[in-house]
Amino acid sequence: MTQNKNTYLTDKKFPFCPGCGHGISINALNKALQELNYGPNDVIVVSDIGCSGLIDPLFATHTIHGLHGRSPALGLGVAMGVAQKQNKKVIAFIGDGGATIGLQHILEAARRNIDMTLIVLNNLLYGMTGGQISGLSTQKYKEIIDFEKDVPPFDLIQLTHASGARFAVRVNAPNKIKETLKKAIQTEGFSIVEAASLCPSYGMKRMNDLLEVVEHEEIMEHDRPATKIVDKKVHSLLTETPVIQPAFQSNLKNRKGIIIAGSAGGGAQSVARFLALAGMHAGLETTMKGEYPITVGTGFSVAEVIFDHKPINYTGLETPDYFIIVTEDGLNKIYSKLHSNAKIYIDEKLVTEDLKNEFSNLIAVPFSKMANRKSIALAAAAYVLNQTGLIPVEALKEAVSSHRLKDIFIEVIDKVTQQAV
Numbered sequence: 001m002t003q004n005k006n007t008y009l010t011d012k013k014f015p016f017c018p019g020c021g022h023g024i025s026i027n028a029l030n031k032a033l034q035e036l037n038y039g040p041n042d043v044i045v046v047s048d049i050g051c052s053g054l055i056d057p058l059f060a061t062h063t064i065h066g067l068h069g070r071s072p073a074l075g076l077g078v079a080m081g082v083a084q085k086q087n088k089k090v091i092a093f094i095g096d097g098g099a100t101i102g103l104q105h106i107l108e109a110a111r112r113n114i115d116m117t118l119i120v121l122n123n124l125l126y127g128m129t130g131g132q133i134s135g136l137s138t139q140k141y142k143e144i145i146d147f148e149k150d151v152p153p154f155d156l157i158q159l160t161h162a163s164g165a166r167f168a169v170r171v172n173a174p175n176k177i178k179e180t181l182k183k184a185i186q187t188e189g190f191s192i193v194e195a196a197s198l199c200p201s202y203g204m205k206r207m208n209d210l211l212e213v214v215e216h217e218e219i220m221e222h223d224r225p226a227t228k229i230v231d232k233k234v235h236s237l238l239t240e241t242p243v244i245q246p247a248f249q250s251n252l253k254n255r256k257g258i259i260i261a262g263s264a265g266g267g268a269q270s271v272a273r274f275l276a277l278a279g280m281h282a283g284l285e286t287t288m289k290g291e292y293p294i295t296v297g298t299g300f301s302v303a304e305v306i307f308d309h310k311p312i313n314y315t316g317l318e319t320p321d322y323f324i325i326v327t328e329d330g331l332n333k334i335y336s337k338l339h340s341n342a343k344i345y346i347d348e349k350l351v352t353e354d355l356k357n358e359f360s361n362l363i364a365v366p367f368s369k370m371a372n373r374k375s376i377a378l379a380a381a382a383y384v385l386n387q388t389g390l391i392p393v394e395a396l397k398e399a400v401s402s403h404r405l406k407d408i409f410i411e412v413i414d415k416v417t418q419q420a421v
C-alpha cells in the first residue's frame, strides 16, 4: 500500500439524478479506500452498463468499463491477471439489472473465490431504461407496483454464499456501507456487498420507503482461503516449435492437393497430419485441414493436404489433384468434388458401375484388404505416395516416427509398399 490520499475521486460532478442513492456507495467506497490506505494505482474499478455504470469517470484509480452484466467477469479476469502483484485490489460495480443479466458471471466469480470485491447497487429496478423490475426486485416492491408479485427474486447473498464466496453481505442502512466495504475489501477472496440504493426517478423517492421494501440484511461467510493463481510460463509457439530440417528429396513439380476421405476413427485426420509432416521432411511447404461432423465419433472424416515448393498463401482446395477414398461415408461427402482431371484412388469395394461410367479416372485399390479399419487411411496414403512419388515413403515413415503407435504404423507402411513392389 502507498501513502494515504485525500480522495480517490476525480473532480467530475456526479451524473446521477438528484437524490439518487448511488452517490452514497461511491462516497462510502472513497472513504473506505482512504482508511485502508490503498494507493489509487493499486485499485482497479470495473463497471458495466446502467446508471451504476456511470461511475468510472468518477474514480481517479484505474478504471475499466464493460458490457452490461459483465463487470464481475471482467473484474475476475483482471483480478486473476494482477493476483501476483502486491496490494492490487479489483472492485467491480454492478446494478441489480446487471446482476440479473450477469448472474452466472457473479456465481462463477464466487465459485472461483479469486480476490476481488463486487458491489451491487440494488435499487430494485433498471434505472437507465425507465424503471423496469429486475431479478432482484423484492416481493414487497413488486406488490407496490403490482407486477410479477408471485415471482420470487434471486437472493444474491444466498446464491453467492452457496457458490463459495468468502464474504457475502446485504447492507441496507447507508451509514453501514463504508464499514461493510472495508471488511469486504480486506477479505482475501471473493467478496460481495449488496447495498440498497435509492432511485427517486423511477422507484422509491425516500430512503425510509426503500428500507421498507428491501430484503433483510444478511452476512454469510466461508472460512475458505482465496484461490491462488499459479503463474504458469506459457511458451511462445514461435520459439518452441521445432524446426524440421529436410532430409528427403521430393519429385514434386508444382502445387498438388490431396483429399483423404474416410470415416470417423479411420485415421484420415492423423494421416493428413503425417502427410503434411512428411512434406516438410521433404523440404516442401504444406498445409492441412480437416472436416468432420460435430459428433466426432460418427460419420465422415475428410482432410485436405497441399504440397508446394512456394509458400502457400491460399489454403483452399477447389480442384484436388488426388483423391484417396477409403469408405462410403468419405465418398458421399466428397462426391461433388470429384472431377475427371484428378487421380481418384478408391477402395475397390466402393466402385459401382455408375461411378465407373461417370469417372474413367478411377483407380480401384483393395485398401480394405491392406489394413484394418483404423489404419486404412494410412495404408491408402502410403500406397498413393508409393505410386506417385509425390514425396518419398521414407519421409512418411519419418513423420510417424514420433507417434506412440509408430511401430504399428511403420509396419502398415512397409507392408503396403513392399506388396506394391
Ligand code: SF4
Pocket (backbone or CB within 6 Å): 015, 016, 017, 018, 019, 020, 021, 022, 051, 123, 127, 128, 198, 199, 200, 201, 202
Ligand atoms: S434513473 Fe434512478 S438510478 Fe438512474 S441516476 Fe436517476 S435516480 Fe439514479
